Amino acid sequence: MAENEAGESPEYRVARLLAEAREGALGTKLAGDPGGAPYVSLVLLGRDSSPGPLLLLSELADHSKNLKADSSASLLLRGPAGKGDPLAQARVTLQGRVERLPQSGREAAKEAFLARHPAAALYADFGDFAFYRLQIEKAHLVAGFGRIHWIEAADLPL
Numbered sequence: 001m002a003e004n005e006a007g008e009s010p011e012y013r014v015a016r017l018l019a020e021a022r023e024g025a026l027g028t029k030l031a032g033d034p035g036g037a038p039y040v041s042l043v044l045l046g047r048d049s050s051p052g053p054l055l056l057l058s059e060l061a062d063h064s065k066n067l068k069a070d071s072s073a074s075l076l077l078r079g080p081a082g083k084g085d086p087l088a089q090a091r092v093t094l095q096g097r098v099e100r101l102p103q104s105g106r107e108a109a110k111e112a113f114l115a116r117h118p119a120a121a122l123y124a125d126f127g128d129f130a131f132y133r134l135q136i137e138k139a140h141l142v143a144g145f146g147r148i149h150w151i152e153a154a155d156l157p158l
Contacts, residue, residue: 010149014139015157017077017092018053021045022116026055027074028066028098039066044120045077046113051158052134054113055098056120059128067132071097075134088144096137096153100130 008016023044030037041063046054053075057064067073078091101109109131114121123129136153143149 010141010143010147011151011156013090013143014092014094014141014151017079017090017141018094018158019047020079021053021077024053025076026063026098027076028063029070029072030062031066031069036070039063043075044113044117045075046109046116046131048109048112050133051153051156052096052136053094054101054109055132055134056113056117056124056129057132058123058126059130064130067098071099073098073134090141090143092142093140094134094136094138095140096135098132098134100132106131 023042025040026043027038027040030039039062041061043055043057043063046056048054057067059065073096075094076091077094078086079089081089110124113131114124136156136158138153139149139151139156141147141149141151
């Protein structure tokens with residue numbers, strides 16, 4: 001593992017970005033489009049002791065319909081906005097599959113999600129909402145100009 005100026009490896013940088021991120025851009029394949037056109041939406045992220053982030057999604061949303069047709073997805077996360085060029089700041093795209101959590105895990109997922117997003121309590125119990133998790137397969141880290149890394153999920157300290 002190579003280190004950056006702060007002594008942090010790319011693998012740990014990905015883990016830190018994931019730990020700090022409260023929202024991300026979820027990319028799914030547009031259902032019903034034979035070309036598999038991409039569809040991107042803003043989603044909130046929850047964290048618990050499992051490696052992948054939690055998502056609270058409405059079954060009525062296009063991204064949920066897309067995931068039912070094809071569970072493959074990408075999730076773009078970025079660090080806190082700072083001064084200067086946003087493209088010079090760290091960001092990571094996580095690739096994998098989004099899986100709906102079983103009903104038996106709902107209460108634990110809800111508790112973890114609401115700890116980060118208390119306002120979601122207004123809709124978390126609506127009948128059309130369910131918890132999902134991104135099962136990370138690989139990560140694409142851009143840690144700044146010229147510092148780009150592809151990392152397999154097995155190599156991430158999650």
